[in-house]
Amino acid sequence: xxxxxxxxxxxTVVMTVIATHPADxxxxxxxxxxxxxxxxTVSKLLKLLGHAGLVESFRGVNGxxxxxxxxxxxxxxxxxxxxxxxxxxxxxSIAQGHCDRHAQCGVSxxxxxxxxxxxxxxxGMTLAQMLAGRPAAPAKxxxxxxxxxx
Amino acid sequence: xxxxxxxxxxxTVVMTVIATHPADxxxxxxxxxxxxxxxxTVSKLLKLLGHAGLVESFRGVNGxxxxxxxxxxxxxxxxxxxxxxxxxxxxxSIAQGHCDRHAQCGVSxxxxxxxxxxxxxxxGMTLAQMLAGRPAAPAKxxxxxxxxxx
DNA sequence: TGGAAACCGGACCAAAATGGTACTGTTTTC
DNA sequence: GAAAACAGTACCATTTTGGTCCGGTTTCCA
Numbered sequence: 088x089x090x091x092x093x094x095x096x097x098x099t100v101v102m103t104v105i106a107t108h109p110a111d112x113x114x115x116x117x118x119x120x121x122x123x124x125x126x127x128t129v130s131k132l133l134k135l136l137g138h139a140g141l142v143e144s145f146r147g148v149n150g151x152x153x154x155x156x157x158x159x160x161x162x163x164x165x166x167x168x169x170x171x172x173x174x175x176x177x178x179x180s181i182a183q184g185h186c187d188r189h190a191q192c193g194v195s196x197x198x199x200x201x202x203x204x205x206x207x208x209x210x211g212m213t214l215a216q217m218l219a220g221r222p223a224a225p226a227k228x229x230x231x232x233x234x235x236x237x
Numbered sequence: 238x239x240x241x242x243x244x245x246x247x248x249t250v251v252m253t254v255i256a257t258h259p260a261d262x263x264x265x266x267x268x269x270x271x272x273x274x275x276x277x278t279v280s281k282l283l284k285l286l287g288h289a290g291l292v293e294s295f296r297g298v299n300g301x302x303x304x305x306x307x308x309x310x311x312x313x314x315x316x317x318x319x320x321x322x323x324x325x326x327x328x329x330s331i332a333q334g335h336c337d338r339h340a341q342c343g344v345s346x347x348x349x350x351x352x353x354x355x356x357x358x359x360x361g362m363t364l365a366q367m368l369a370g371r372p373a374a375p376a377k378x379x380x381x382x383x384x385x386x387x
Numbered sequence: 388t389g390g391a392a393a394c395c396g397g398a399c400c401a402a403a404a405t406g407g408t409a410c411t412g413t414t415t416t417c
Numbered sequence: 418g419a420a421a422a423c424a425g426t427a428c429c430a431t432t433t434t435g436g437t438c439c440g441g442t443t444t445c446c447a
Contacts, residue, residue, distance in 0.1 A: 297416055
Protein backbone atom coordinates (compact mmCIF):
# COMPACT_ATOMS: atom_id res chain seq x y z
CA UNK A 88 0.00 0.00 0.00
CA UNK A 89 2.96 2.27 -0.42
CA UNK A 90 3.55 2.20 3.26
CA UNK A 91 6.29 3.44 5.41
CA UNK A 92 7.32 0.75 7.90
CA UNK A 93 5.70 0.74 11.29
CA UNK A 94 9.03 1.52 12.91
CA UNK A 95 9.26 4.66 10.85
CA UNK A 96 5.83 5.66 12.01
CA UNK A 97 6.90 5.06 15.60
CA UNK A 98 10.05 7.06 14.99
CA THR A 99 8.03 10.13 14.17
CA VAL A 100 6.13 9.75 17.41
CA VAL A 101 9.36 9.37 19.33
CA MET A 102 10.82 12.43 17.67
CA THR A 103 7.82 14.56 18.48
CA VAL A 104 7.98 13.43 22.10
CA ILE A 105 11.62 14.49 22.30
CA ALA A 106 10.85 17.72 20.53
CA THR A 107 8.27 18.72 23.10
CA HIS A 108 11.06 18.86 25.71
CA PRO A 109 13.65 20.91 23.87
CA ALA A 110 15.62 21.75 26.97
CA ASP A 111 15.78 18.33 28.59
CA UNK A 112 17.73 15.15 28.16
CA UNK A 113 15.16 12.38 28.26
CA UNK A 114 15.90 8.79 29.14
CA UNK A 115 14.67 5.99 26.92
CA UNK A 116 12.22 5.01 29.63
CA UNK A 117 10.71 8.47 29.75
CA UNK A 118 10.39 8.61 26.00
CA UNK A 119 8.84 5.16 25.81
CA UNK A 120 6.37 6.12 28.46
CA UNK A 121 5.29 9.31 26.76
CA UNK A 122 5.16 7.68 23.35
CA UNK A 123 3.26 4.69 24.71
CA UNK A 124 5.66 2.31 23.05
CA UNK A 125 7.67 -0.62 24.36
CA UNK A 126 11.01 0.27 25.82
CA UNK A 127 13.18 -2.10 23.74
CA THR A 128 11.53 -0.85 20.61
CA VAL A 129 12.12 2.77 21.54
CA SER A 130 15.69 1.92 22.40
CA LYS A 131 16.25 0.47 18.97
CA LEU A 132 14.68 3.48 17.32
CA LEU A 133 16.81 5.91 19.27
CA LYS A 134 19.96 4.10 18.26
CA LEU A 135 19.00 4.41 14.61
CA LEU A 136 18.03 8.03 14.99
CA GLY A 137 21.31 8.68 16.74
CA HIS A 138 23.31 7.09 13.94
CA ALA A 139 21.52 9.34 11.51
CA GLY A 140 22.52 12.35 13.55
CA LEU A 141 19.00 13.38 14.41
CA VAL A 142 19.36 12.96 18.16
CA GLU A 143 22.29 13.36 20.53
CA SER A 144 22.91 10.73 23.17
CA PHE A 145 24.43 11.07 26.63
CA ARG A 146 25.64 8.07 28.54
CA GLY A 147 25.79 7.39 32.18
CA VAL A 148 23.47 8.30 35.02
CA ASN A 149 21.10 11.08 33.99
CA GLY A 150 21.95 10.28 30.40
CA UNK A 151 19.47 10.10 27.61
CA UNK A 152 18.58 11.75 24.36
CA UNK A 153 18.04 15.21 22.99
CA UNK A 154 17.37 16.62 19.54
CA UNK A 155 20.61 17.20 17.68
CA UNK A 156 19.13 20.13 15.80
CA UNK A 157 16.14 22.41 16.26
CA UNK A 158 12.85 20.86 15.24
CA UNK A 159 12.60 23.29 12.35
CA UNK A 160 15.73 21.78 10.86
CA UNK A 161 14.56 18.17 10.96
CA UNK A 162 12.31 16.97 8.17
CA UNK A 163 10.16 13.93 7.75
CA UNK A 164 12.52 12.91 4.98
CA UNK A 165 15.37 12.84 7.51
CA UNK A 166 13.43 10.49 9.73
CA UNK A 167 12.31 8.23 6.92
CA UNK A 168 15.84 8.01 5.58
CA UNK A 169 17.19 7.23 9.03
CA UNK A 170 14.93 4.21 9.28
CA UNK A 171 14.59 3.03 5.71
CA UNK A 172 17.55 4.35 3.79
CA UNK A 173 17.46 6.53 0.70
CA UNK A 174 14.04 7.49 -0.56
CA UNK A 175 13.05 5.98 -3.88
CA UNK A 176 9.96 4.11 -4.99
CA UNK A 177 11.81 1.53 -7.05
CA UNK A 178 15.25 0.00 -7.08
CA UNK A 179 16.04 1.93 -10.23
CA SER A 180 15.22 5.14 -8.44
CA ILE A 181 18.08 4.67 -6.03
CA ALA A 182 20.84 3.12 -8.05
CA GLN A 183 20.87 2.63 -11.76
CA GLY A 184 22.66 -0.22 -13.45
CA HIS A 185 21.23 -2.93 -11.24
CA CYS A 186 18.49 -3.71 -13.66
CA ASP A 187 19.47 -5.56 -16.79
CA ARG A 188 16.21 -4.49 -18.33
CA HIS A 189 17.02 -0.87 -17.80
CA ALA A 190 17.73 -0.18 -21.43
CA GLN A 191 14.30 -1.04 -22.67
CA CYS A 192 12.08 -0.76 -19.64
CA GLY A 193 11.19 2.85 -20.24
CA VAL A 194 9.54 3.51 -16.94
CA SER A 195 12.61 4.20 -14.82
CA UNK A 196 12.65 7.85 -15.76
CA UNK A 197 9.08 8.26 -14.63
CA UNK A 198 9.71 6.51 -11.36
CA UNK A 199 12.71 8.67 -10.69
CA UNK A 200 10.64 11.70 -11.40
CA UNK A 201 7.91 10.81 -8.96
CA UNK A 202 10.46 9.66 -6.38
CA UNK A 203 11.99 13.10 -6.57
CA UNK A 204 8.64 14.73 -6.10
CA UNK A 205 7.83 12.58 -3.11
CA UNK A 206 11.21 13.32 -1.64
CA UNK A 207 10.29 16.96 -1.92
CA UNK A 208 7.03 16.41 -0.10
CA UNK A 209 8.77 14.60 2.74
CA UNK A 210 11.49 17.19 2.92
CA GLY A 211 8.93 19.96 3.14
CA MET A 212 7.37 18.58 6.29
CA THR A 213 9.41 19.52 9.34
CA LEU A 214 9.28 18.13 12.83
CA ALA A 215 8.19 21.56 14.00
CA GLN A 216 5.22 21.41 11.67
CA MET A 217 4.32 17.98 12.94
CA LEU A 218 4.32 19.34 16.46
CA ALA A 219 2.09 22.17 15.43
CA GLY A 220 -0.61 19.65 14.65
CA ARG A 221 -2.23 21.05 11.58
CA PRO A 222 0.56 22.09 9.27
CA ALA A 223 0.02 24.22 6.22
CA ALA A 224 0.75 22.98 2.72
CA PRO A 225 3.22 20.12 3.20
CA ALA A 226 4.36 19.94 -0.39
CA LYS A 227 6.94 22.58 -0.88
CA UNK A 228 9.27 21.97 -3.77
CA UNK A 229 6.96 19.43 -5.30
CA UNK A 230 5.29 20.56 -8.46
CA UNK A 231 2.06 18.77 -7.74
CA UNK A 232 1.05 19.65 -4.21
CA UNK A 233 -2.47 18.27 -4.43
CA UNK A 234 -4.94 19.04 -1.78
CA UNK A 235 -3.91 18.33 1.77
CA UNK A 236 -6.06 15.24 2.02
CA UNK A 237 -9.24 14.98 4.06
CA UNK B 238 13.38 2.88 1.21
CA UNK B 239 9.76 3.85 0.95
CA UNK B 240 9.45 1.37 -1.83
CA UNK B 241 6.68 0.28 -4.02
CA UNK B 242 6.66 -3.52 -4.36
CA UNK B 243 8.52 -5.09 -7.23
CA UNK B 244 5.27 -6.36 -8.67
CA UNK B 245 4.00 -2.81 -8.85
CA UNK B 246 7.12 -1.80 -10.69
CA UNK B 247 6.58 -4.68 -13.11
CA UNK B 248 2.98 -3.66 -13.53
CA THR B 249 4.00 -0.28 -14.85
CA VAL B 250 6.22 -1.96 -17.40
CA VAL B 251 3.40 -4.25 -18.42
CA MET B 252 1.02 -1.33 -18.76
CA THR B 253 3.40 0.62 -20.94
CA VAL B 254 3.86 -2.40 -23.17
CA ILE B 255 0.13 -2.70 -23.62
CA ALA B 256 -0.19 1.01 -24.17
CA THR B 257 2.25 0.96 -27.05
CA HIS B 258 -0.22 -1.21 -28.98
CA PRO B 259 -3.44 0.72 -28.46
CA ALA B 260 -5.28 -0.98 -31.27
CA ASP B 261 -4.36 -4.60 -30.54
CA UNK B 262 -5.40 -7.29 -28.16
CA UNK B 263 -2.16 -8.76 -26.87
CA UNK B 264 -1.81 -12.22 -25.40
CA UNK B 265 -0.07 -12.70 -22.09
CA UNK B 266 2.81 -14.38 -23.90
CA UNK B 267 3.32 -11.39 -26.18
CA UNK B 268 3.24 -9.00 -23.28
CA UNK B 269 5.65 -11.11 -21.24
CA UNK B 270 8.00 -11.26 -24.15
CA UNK B 271 8.02 -7.54 -24.73
CA UNK B 272 8.25 -6.73 -21.06
CA UNK B 273 11.02 -9.31 -20.55
CA UNK B 274 9.21 -10.81 -17.62
CA UNK B 275 8.21 -14.37 -16.75
CA UNK B 276 4.90 -15.44 -18.17
CA UNK B 277 3.29 -16.62 -14.91
CA THR B 278 4.23 -13.37 -13.29
CA VAL B 279 2.75 -11.33 -16.10
CA SER B 280 -0.36 -13.46 -15.99
CA LYS B 281 -0.79 -12.70 -12.32
CA LEU B 282 -0.26 -9.01 -12.88
CA LEU B 283 -2.79 -8.86 -15.69
CA LYS B 284 -5.41 -10.49 -13.54
CA LEU B 285 -4.92 -7.87 -10.86
CA LEU B 286 -4.93 -5.07 -13.39
CA GLY B 287 -8.08 -6.50 -14.88
CA HIS B 288 -9.84 -6.61 -11.53
CA ALA B 289 -8.95 -2.97 -11.04
CA GLY B 290 -10.55 -2.15 -14.37
CA LEU B 291 -7.36 -0.90 -15.97
CA VAL B 292 -7.26 -3.53 -18.70
CA GLU B 293 -9.95 -5.41 -20.56
CA SER B 294 -9.58 -9.13 -21.07
CA PHE B 295 -10.81 -11.31 -23.90
CA ARG B 296 -10.98 -15.05 -23.53
CA GLY B 297 -10.61 -17.78 -26.04
CA VAL B 298 -8.43 -18.10 -29.10
CA ASN B 299 -6.97 -14.75 -30.13
CA GLY B 300 -7.90 -13.45 -26.73
CA UNK B 301 -5.71 -11.29 -24.59
CA UNK B 302 -5.61 -7.88 -23.03
CA UNK B 303 -6.16 -4.30 -24.01
CA UNK B 304 -6.21 -1.01 -22.14
CA UNK B 305 -9.66 -0.36 -20.71
CA UNK B 306 -9.21 3.39 -21.04
CA UNK B 307 -6.92 5.65 -23.03
CA UNK B 308 -3.44 5.97 -21.60
CA UNK B 309 -4.11 9.58 -20.73
CA UNK B 310 -6.84 8.45 -18.38
CA UNK B 311 -4.72 5.98 -16.43
CA UNK B 312 -2.50 7.32 -13.69
CA UNK B 313 0.34 5.84 -11.75
CA UNK B 314 -1.90 6.06 -8.72
CA UNK B 315 -4.37 3.75 -10.45
CA UNK B 316 -1.67 1.17 -11.03
CA UNK B 317 -0.25 1.41 -7.53
CA UNK B 318 -3.69 1.08 -6.02
CA UNK B 319 -4.47 -1.92 -8.20
CA UNK B 320 -1.45 -3.74 -6.83
CA UNK B 321 -1.14 -2.42 -3.30
CA UNK B 322 -4.51 -1.10 -2.26
CA UNK B 323 -5.30 2.41 -1.09
CA UNK B 324 -2.41 4.82 -0.95
CA UNK B 325 -1.35 5.92 2.50
CA UNK B 326 2.00 6.01 4.21
CA UNK B 327 0.75 4.78 7.56
CA UNK B 328 -2.15 2.72 8.81
CA UNK B 329 -3.70 5.84 10.28
CA SER B 330 -3.62 7.46 6.87
CA ILE B 331 -6.02 4.92 5.49
CA ALA B 332 -8.41 4.21 8.29
CA GLN B 333 -8.67 6.06 11.54
CA GLY B 334 -9.75 4.44 14.74
CA HIS B 335 -7.47 1.44 14.49
CA CYS B 336 -4.85 3.06 16.63
CA ASP B 337 -5.55 3.27 20.33
CA ARG B 338 -2.82 5.86 20.61
CA HIS B 339 -4.57 8.07 18.13
CA ALA B 340 -5.73 10.57 20.68
CA GLN B 341 -2.32 11.59 21.87
CA CYS B 342 0.02 10.60 19.07
CA GLY B 343 -0.31 13.88 17.25
CA VAL B 344 1.47 12.82 14.11
CA SER B 345 -1.45 11.23 12.31
CA UNK B 346 -2.55 14.53 10.87
CA UNK B 347 0.85 15.13 9.40
CA UNK B 348 1.03 11.69 7.89
CA UNK B 349 -2.38 12.12 6.34
CA UNK B 350 -1.31 15.40 4.92
CA UNK B 351 1.80 14.02 3.24
CA UNK B 352 -0.09 10.92 2.11
CA UNK B 353 -2.52 13.19 0.35
CA UNK B 354 0.28 15.08 -1.30
CA UNK B 355 1.93 11.91 -2.48
CA UNK B 356 -1.35 10.64 -3.77
CA UNK B 357 -1.51 13.81 -5.81
CA UNK B 358 1.94 13.23 -7.24
CA UNK B 359 1.04 9.70 -8.26
CA UNK B 360 -2.25 10.80 -9.69
CA GLY B 361 -0.53 13.47 -11.74
CA MET B 362 1.62 11.00 -13.60
CA THR B 363 -0.32 9.35 -16.42
CA LEU B 364 0.51 6.27 -18.40
CA ALA B 365 0.73 8.48 -21.46
CA GLN B 366 3.42 10.52 -19.75
CA MET B 367 5.31 7.40 -18.84
CA LEU B 368 5.26 6.34 -22.45
CA ALA B 369 6.59 9.68 -23.52
CA GLY B 370 9.63 9.33 -21.32
CA ARG B 371 11.16 6.27 -22.86
CA PRO B 372 14.92 5.83 -22.82
CA ALA B 373 15.08 5.68 -26.59
CA ALA B 374 13.73 9.19 -26.68
CA PRO B 375 16.44 11.47 -25.31
CA ALA B 376 14.13 14.44 -25.10
CA LYS B 377 12.34 13.83 -21.86
CA UNK B 378 8.96 15.43 -21.51
CA UNK B 379 8.82 18.45 -19.27
CA UNK B 380 5.36 17.41 -18.23
CA UNK B 381 6.61 15.52 -15.23
CA UNK B 382 5.44 16.46 -11.74
CA UNK B 383 8.93 17.39 -10.68
CA UNK B 384 12.45 17.21 -11.90
CA UNK B 385 14.14 13.92 -11.25
CA UNK B 386 15.80 13.32 -7.91
CA UNK B 387 16.46 16.74 -6.55
C1' DT C 388 35.92 3.29 45.03
C1' DG C 389 32.11 0.81 43.95
C1' DG C 390 27.44 0.52 42.54
C1' DA C 391 23.68 2.07 39.88
C1' DA C 392 21.78 4.36 35.90
C1' DA C 393 21.84 4.63 31.03
C1' DC C 394 23.32 4.10 26.55
C1' DC C 395 25.94 0.83 22.84
C1' DG C 396 26.34 -2.77 19.78
C1' DG C 397 25.09 -6.92 18.45
C1' DA C 398 22.69 -11.26 17.89
C1' DC C 399 18.55 -13.67 17.66
C1' DC C 400 13.90 -15.39 16.55
C1' DA C 401 9.07 -15.57 15.25
C1' DA C 402 5.79 -13.89 12.20
C1' DA C 403 4.31 -11.80 8.18
C1' DA C 404 4.74 -10.23 3.53
C1' DT C 405 6.55 -11.02 -0.97
C1' DG C 406 7.65 -13.23 -5.25
C1' DG C 407 7.21 -16.87 -7.98
C1' DT C 408 5.01 -21.12 -9.73
C1' DA C 409 1.71 -24.72 -10.65
C1' DC C 410 -2.65 -26.70 -11.52
C1' DT C 411 -7.27 -27.06 -12.92
C1' DG C 412 -11.33 -24.93 -14.93
C1' DT C 413 -13.86 -22.03 -18.37
C1' DT C 414 -14.57 -19.55 -22.50
C1' DT C 415 -14.09 -18.76 -27.38
C1' DT C 416 -12.74 -19.65 -32.08
C1' DC C 417 -12.15 -22.49 -35.98
C1' DG D 418 -14.46 -31.01 -30.51
C1' DA D 419 -9.77 -29.56 -30.21
C1' DA D 420 -6.80 -25.91 -29.32
C1' DA D 421 -5.82 -21.28 -27.58
C1' DA D 422 -6.05 -18.23 -24.06
C1' DC D 423 -7.78 -16.26 -19.80
C1' DA D 424 -9.68 -17.27 -14.63
C1' DG D 425 -9.18 -18.69 -10.14
C1' DT D 426 -6.82 -20.50 -6.53
C1' DA D 427 -3.61 -22.74 -3.90
C1' DC D 428 1.07 -23.47 -2.58
C1' DC D 429 5.89 -22.77 -1.15
C1' DA D 430 10.51 -20.64 -0.59
C1' DT D 431 12.63 -16.58 0.58
C1' DT D 432 13.07 -12.21 2.46
C1' DT D 433 11.75 -8.60 5.36
C1' DT D 434 9.90 -6.92 9.49
C1' DG D 435 9.00 -6.40 14.29
C1' DG D 436 10.29 -7.31 18.61
C1' DT D 437 13.37 -8.92 22.33
C1' DC D 438 17.45 -9.92 24.86
C1' DC D 439 22.17 -9.82 26.45
C1' DG D 440 26.74 -8.54 27.65
C1' DG D 441 29.68 -4.35 27.55
C1' DT D 442 30.84 0.53 28.48
C1' DT D 443 30.34 5.05 30.22
C1' DT D 444 29.14 8.34 33.71
C1' DC D 445 27.51 10.05 38.05
C1' DC D 446 27.35 10.06 42.89
C1' DA D 447 27.38 8.44 47.54
